Amino acid sequence: MLTAASLSRAPGIATRRATVRPATVVAYLAAILIVGITVVPLLFVLIGGFRTTAQVNAAPVGWPSPWVADNYTAILGAPAFWEFLWNSMVIAVIATGLAVALGSMAGFALSRYRFRGREALYGVFTIGLLFPLGVASLPLYLLLRQVGLLENPLGVALPEAAFSLPVTILILRPFMLAIPQEVEDAAVLDGASRLGFFWRILLPLSMPALSTVTVLAFVTSWNAYLLPLLVFNDQSHFTLPLGVATFQSQYSQDTARILAFTTLSMVPALAVFVLAERRIVGGLSGSVKG
Amino acid sequence: MRSIRLCAVVIAALLVAACGSSGTAGSGALTWWHNGTSDPLKSLWQSVADGYHAAHPDVTISIDPIQNEQFQTKVPLALQSDSPPGLYQQWGGGGEASQIKSGKVLDLTSSVSSWIGTLGKAAEGWQVDGKQYGVPFDLHVVGFWYRKDLFGKAQITTPPATMADFYTDIDKLRAAGVTPVAIGSKDRWPDAFYWDYFAVRECSTDVVKQSIKAQKLEDPCWRKAGDDLTALLARKPFQDGFLGTPAQQGAGSSAGMVANGQAAMELQGDWEPGTMAALTEDKDFASKLGWFPFPTIEGGAGDPGVTLGGGDGFSCTTVAPPSCPDFLKYIDGAEVQTKLAAAGIGLPVNPDAAGALKDPTLRQVFDFSRKATYIQTYLDIALPTNVGQALDDAIANFVAGKGTAASVAATVGQAATGDK
């Protein structure tokens, strides 16, 4: 069959790779512009950590003069930082794991099964998206107190997972719906059960969407502030966002140290993104209709 | 569907299961909430706790530092539960009055009667209906911090004593190319300082007290305060874009501007030098700072000796161990007060500690506070929280050009009767 691939390998025929198309040039220019606008504030956070607060206050955007490693070293050397990191990690892993696991199961049920009340149930899950989290925090706090989950990582992880379910299901369901019935029928013919189809075929095929919701759930949990604030009074239970308070007093804040702290806090979440991103883009994709 | 019914049963069961009490007060175990999340205050309070424990080994104090802004979220929730902290920080006035409604705040009147008198007028802000429900540990007073070098540049030899002098000085500063006054309007509460001060200059102390108690600002003097503020705004004393300037964050804040010599004055509390220290590389800035009280107004019915201020304090809860009031006495004792004053944490409420104030300007502020005929708590604290916040918002809108002097005064009455 004549395909583009075979064409490009045929001798004597100019391939796309030999000419620089104007569209590519435009693409690179646009990329540079986007990077410029996006990256300046980010650089400010990263490099701001290498200045002193006095420097930052004198000139908010500028190069460190001199470069000061003290903020980063002091934070990395403080046991409290690693404690915050650990707490954040535990909660985020539990919340993300629960949200993605339960969400994909529910998404599967809501997409590949037909039953009465399916759309209504889907609507019920969507409700969680429509209500501002902050307001639900007050009754949520009272509930957690009654169930004895205060000062407990589960007291944060469980509600976070619950509140991530709507977005997870919202994103997963259309992806799961898009997988053609033929694939499922073929699996059934091969003797797989419905659940087997789910586990062995559907999930791998949904990898881009799964990776996306994993990243979203993780980042949401990682940056969550209000719920941990209400649940934890003891500083040893604090997560990273709460840890910023250690650099703020009633009348002032150590800006440079906060910038360093924020940069370091971002690293694990960005790492999760890098890991997941390969799955989003480089995963088993495009082969659905093979 | 069956699964939904099952869920409902489980949830109901969970809710009904009244979980056991989380922690008893215990004899001698005191949980302490304060806002010292960072040093020097964090270490200072820890050493205070250690010092008390050394003297009273049967009392263990465990500290939970809470970020300042989060107190208004966490305290109401804690007071609803069966196990609030034994000792927590609060700011007196109407906020305290609301907290008392929870029934969990300890009445300290009898336990502190022996020594509360030494604190002078400061303690009045923590009384509700004549009963002492909290005790201050430091005092704050609001006045004008100014740059002596910039005043010199504009050839102003003495700080203004009356409003008329103040207006003259504004003109002189403008003529010398200096921004006269910096203000952090974005945060709203700095605007309230001006309105509150005009109010106590135009209204007699009795009228102020009665109006706050009745939660209605009906006396015409309250409208005069708004008119005074209009007159001030008309002279354009503030920096460009002041509506978006924060009060304390970054060198572009109003505090930062004065710290870096970009503005000549700011109406702020005694914490100002501490805030400024972090906002400038100029190690010498403190020596360039001076302080003068809010100018008087000719013909104003207010007592010119009245000062606007507030403070920080602590309250004990009903679940605290019996040693809690004694710990308060320790905090207000000369030893701890001296430590606080030396560390620059506000003005001490115990006059014996005054000598520890290192900065001569702060000593000047402290002496002024002791001589004041009456310290009026900032109105947004003196009034109940919802009314006070509504007033602050009205003032901020007024400064931004929305509303009238009459509507600002009317806000209090409306908010108090449940208008939202």
Added chain:
Amino acid sequence: MRRRLELTLLLGPALLLFTGFVLVPIAVAAYYSLYDWQGFGALTDFVGLGNYWDVLGGAVFQGAVGHNLVIVVLSLVVQLPVSVAIALLLNRKLRGRAALRLIVFAPYVLSEATTAVIWLLILQPGGFVDQALTVLGLHGAIHQWLADPQVVLLTLFAVITWKYLGFGIILLLAGLQGIPRELLEAAALDGASSWQAVRRVVLPLLGPTIRIWIFLSVIGSLQVFDIVWIMTLGGPANASTTMATYLIDHGFKRYEFGYGSAVAVVLFIICFAFALVYQRFALRRDTEGAMG
């Protein structure tokens, strides 16, 4: 029978978690909205729908609704095309593509509080933005970004866009993965230009993902809070209030928990109305069809 068991197993845990930690608190919050309650003591002051009348009749709230609608419209008109364009760009074989994706997504990872703090510093009068504009010769374009009531909402929209664009782009990228390479190459062989390929092949196939994007974006725009709160507190003079900042400002900050809950329920109803209409008209065709 087996099917029922499977459904219970698949849906049960999610439903249980969701009901307990989301639905029940929401219902309780709605219950609070029927009372005047300052957070201390028991619920005694029943006002029925009184809070709701106060909310809907207030000029500040009505202004907030208007601001939210402006943000919704701007997000659809500005953010959507830009997101799609960037997603298409990042889907091509560019060098350093992975690093680009990381950079584009990084603002989403940054906490909202720090985002607001940085932008506050950058937008200071005479600060970085003003200096950059002057260098580019656009001195006349300088405004009081956060102090000018005419401009403040647009400034906030710019910051919000900076922060959330990455999230939308990742979502669209995931959607683009479902479009088979062969289709694009076949279109190219047929002589279609890149732009035509995009319009005729890619966009329609990206439809479901775009529709999800729109849904999340509108809901997010209606509920925007953190960045606005930290940067302007809804000011100056209520020029940048949103329904969520109004909720916190006039509700919780004033210890009016009943009133705040009523505002939350109104916000919920508005979001719910949108979701219903959107589900009926836009998402319906995504759920029918594909499945047998």
